[in-house]
Amino acid sequence: MTNKRGIFDLKKDPTGSAAEFVQRGLEEYGLEAKAVIKGTLVAEEAIASLVAHAEKNGTLRVNVKKFAGSITVEMSAPGSDYSLTDAMTEADVILDSDVGEEMLESIRNIMLTSLADGLKFSHKNGYNNIRITIEKNRRRFLYLTLAALIAGTLVGVVLSLAGPDAVNGALNGYILTPVKTMYINALKIIVAPVVFFSIVTCISGFSDLNELGKIGGRTTLMYLFTTLIAVAVGAGSYYLFRPGTDGGAAAAAAAASGPAAPAGEDVELSAIDMIVDIVPSNFVKPFLENNMAQLIFLAVLCGIAVGMIGKYSEVLIQIFEALNELFMKITAMIIRLMPVAVFCSMSSMVIDLGVKTILSIFGMFATFLFGLACMLVIYIMLMILIGRLDPRPFIRKYAPVMLQIFSMASSNASIPLNMEVCDKKLGVSSKVYSLSIPLGATLNMDGTCVQLMVFALALAKVYGVTVSGSALLMMAFTVVILSMGAPGIPGAGVICLSVLLEQLGVPTEAVGLVMGIGPLIGMFLCMCNCTGDTVITTIVAKSVGELDTDKYMSR
Numbered sequence: 001m002t003n004k005r006g007i008f009d010l011k012k013d014p015t016g017s018a019a020e021f022v023q024r025g026l027e028e029y030g031l032e033a034k035a036v037i038k039g040t041l042v043a044e045e046a047i048a049s050l051v052a053h054a055e056k057n058g059t060l061r062v063n064v065k066k067f068a069g070s071i072t073v074e075m076s077a078p079g080s081d082y083s084l085t086d087a088m089t090e091a092d093v094i095l096d097s098d099v100g101e102e103m104l105e106s107i108r109n110i111m112l113t114s115l116a117d118g119l120k121f122s123h124k125n126g127y128n129n130i131r132i133t134i135e136k137n138r139r140r141f142l143y144l145t146l147a148a149l150i151a152g153t154l155v156g157v158v159l160s161l162a163g164p165d166a167v168n169g170a171l172n173g174y175i176l177t178p179v180k181t182m183y184i185n186a187l188k189i190i191v192a193p194v195v196f197f198s199i200v201t202c203i204s205g206f207s208d209l210n211e212l213g214k215i216g217g218r219t220t221l222m223y224l225f226t227t228l229i230a231v232a233v234g235a236g237s238y239y240l241f242r243p244g245t246d247g248g249a250a251a252a253a254a255a256a257s258g259p260a261a262p263a264g265e266d267v268e269l270s271a272i273d274m275i276v277d278i279v280p281s282n283f284v285k286p287f288l289e290n291n292m293a294q295l296i297f298l299a300v301l302c303g304i305a306v307g308m309i310g311k312y313s314e315v316l317i318q319i320f321e322a323l324n325e326l327f328m329k330i331t332a333m334i335i336r337l338m339p340v341a342v343f344c345s346m347s348s349m350v351i352d353l354g355v356k357t358i359l360s361i362f363g364m365f366a367t368f369l370f371g372l373a374c375m376l377v378i379y380i381m382l383m384i385l386i387g388r389l390d391p392r393p394f395i396r397k398y399a400p401v402m403l404q405i406f407s408m409a410s411s412n413a414s415i416p417l418n419m420e421v422c423d424k425k426l427g428v429s430s431k432v433y434s435l436s437i438p439l440g441a442t443l444n445m446d447g448t449c450v451q452l453m454v455f456a457l458a459l460a461k462v463y464g465v466t467v468s469g470s471a472l473l474m475m476a477f478t479v480v481i482l483s484m485g486a487p488g489i490p491g492a493g494v495i496c497l498s499v500l501l502e503q504l505g506v507p508t509e510a511v512g513l514v515m516g517i518g519p520l521i522g523m524f525l526c527m528c529n530c531t532g533d534t535v536i537t538t539i540v541a542k543s544v545g546e547l548d549t550d551k552y553m554s555r
Contacts, residue, residue: 004028006062010054010077018062019044022073025064029071031135039134042119043073046130050077053128071135081123148339149346149517156350168351176348180512183341184498186334188508190327191495192287192295197324199299199484204306204317215544219436222536223444226382227483230375230446231476234453237371243363243458296481331495338518345515364458365517371450372528379535387539393553397425398534406527411441414530422537427551432541440533445483447528451493451521452479456500459510467504478503493525494518 006021008014023040031039050060058078065072120131159168278297280286286294306316349361383391401421405414415437422433456475460467467475482496494515498508514521541547 002029002066004064006064008060008062010051010056010058010060013051014060015044015048015051018047018060018075021062022047022064025073026071026134029064029066031071035135039071039073039132043075043132046073046119046132047075049082050075050079050128050130053077053082054079070133070140073132073134074129076127076129078126079128082128144339145342145518146520148343149520152343152346153350155343156347159347160351172348172351176344176351179344180341180348180515181509183334183337183344184509184511186337187495187498187511190330190334191499193323193327194331194495195482195499196287196295196299197320197327199296199481200303200306200320201317201324204303204313204320215432215540215546216435216439218543219432219439219536219540220443222540223440224480226375226378226444226446226532226536227449227480229378230371230449230483231453231479233371233374233378234450234479235457235472235476237367237374237450238454238457241363241367241370242461243367243454296478300481338515342515342518345512349513361513361517364455364514365520367458368451368454368521369524371454372447372524375446375450375528376531379532383535383539387542389538389542390553394426394535394538396555397421398531402527402531405530406523411445411526411529411533414526415441418530418534418537422534422541425551426534426538427548428537428541429546429548432544432546433537436537436540437533440529440536443484444533444536445525445529446532447525448483448493448496449479450528451525452482452496452500455497455514456504456506459501459513460504460506462513463506463510465504465506471504475500475504493521 004021004025006018008018008021019040022043023036026036026039047060047062054060054077060075060077063074065074119133122129122131159171163171277291278294280291280294280298283298285291286298302320306320307313309316380391380395383389383394398421401417404417418437419433422428422437423430453476457467478500482499494511497514498511501510502508538547538552542549
């Protein structure tokens with residue numbers, strides 16, 4: 001933690017000098033100019049309120065702190081208790097009093113509203129204290145989830161080794177398992193609408209490749225090409241190492257979560273039956289039965305049709321986009337509770353399954369990492385063979401960005417960062433990256449494809465579900481479609497995996513076996529997905545003559 005302290009004499013009206021102190025502190029911590037200006041203005045208003053109600057024989061104390069990525073401004077001054085909101089309408093520091101009290105109040109309220117979540121006021125021991133959060137730690141959710149992962153594992157190990165069986169059974173049966181089950185059920189609620197509206201929105205936006213032009217067409221084809229490669233890499237990685245094949249782990253998992261199907265029984269239909277079953281008998285049936293193959297069919301059909309109905313297309317696109325945003329928001333709300341679910345899931349898993357199954361699950365994770373490493377090698381080969389580019393400048397310039405994206409764990413949140421790298425470091429024209437990067441965040445989920453293939457096949461094996469050749473082909477098709485419709489937010493992989501498991505006949509509760517390592521999976525997924533987006537963007541830019549090769553090769 002770093003802390004910059006300032007002490008100011010209240011007799012000399014320190015508002016201006018204290019605000020300058022805050023500004024210097026924010027600049028030294030590396031905030032963007034816009035954030036510095038906004039933070040300084042709000043801090044100046046807050047300081048003015050303290051000064052207006054302070055005892056003139058005291059001192060104003062200002063601290064600008066940076067801890068774990070969060071930046072806060074704390075200030076205190078002796079004085080009687082007062083209402084902060086009322087004080088903001090009384091102080092006249094930034095604006096001239098001739099502006100008018102009504103307008104002054106409105107402007108100051110707008111400024112305070114901009115940081116409403118990060119401004120706290122208290123009165124204690126004769127001092128008025130104001131704390132303003134200028135920038136929250138973007139990795140806070142990641143840290144919380146990883147902490148829950150570690151804590152849940154440790155608690156599970158301690159209970160399994162030292163706790164009485166009766167206590168462990170009661171704790172698992174009445175607290176851990178119910179919480180985990182409720183969270184999985186919450187995911188089930190939004191699976192169907194998230195998949196449906198994501199795919200409809202995606203396809204309705206890019207159904208006419210003629211409008212996208214040469215750049216859009218080449219980008220889309222390249223994304224589809226790498227997606228197919230990623231599906232093959234995921235399946236190949238699984239069949240090379242075959243994680244999750246331990247019989248004891250399978251028995252323990254089945255006992256903990258309930259049997260999916262008789263062990264070793266092929267629950268899949270014939271190829272022709274599966275193809276026929278894709279088309280539902282009515283529109284509501286896929287939603288009621290959670291039949292994802294039929295749901296995807298309807299989504300693709302609706303997405304194509306939306307762009308073909310003339311004047312109503314724009315209205316429908318807006319409706320579908322609004323619904324997509326609605327369920328994305330619900331998803332985000334549910335994902336925020338993931339640390340609690342992760343803690344309960346890991347504790348319950350260790351108590352129920354033991355170390356042997358945990359090692360089996362981390363074997364799946366290692367296989368998944370192997371698949372991602374293969375994709376990174378393939379990206380380099382694509383740059384050489386298709387793009388006719390030297391990959392070394394790309395690796396040198398993009399490697400630091402990969403670490404930043406790794407911590408963000410969100411393809412959507414990484415869009416501005418990827419655009420900036422393409423523009424300032426790689427020399428890609430805005431004509432290309434302004435289309436390719438957002439499109440990639442929607443369509444190109446290579447890491448997700450690897451994850452879905454590895455974990456779905458491994459969990460099917462753990463639960464004794466045999467995946468036939470025809471089922472594997474249908475699974476590959478579903479993975480391609482799911483990757484195109486997967487939201488680029490943390491936790492999206494868990495949702496897509498639950499869809500795939502349901503298609504294979506594996507109980508959705510199996511997601512709980514890998515939920516504990518979900519945060520790690522999400523970070524690696526995001527890094528691979530965004531790297532693929534930037535690689536394809538660079539290759540397409542080179543092919544259409546929109547790459548500044550001098551900037552690309554420069555150091």
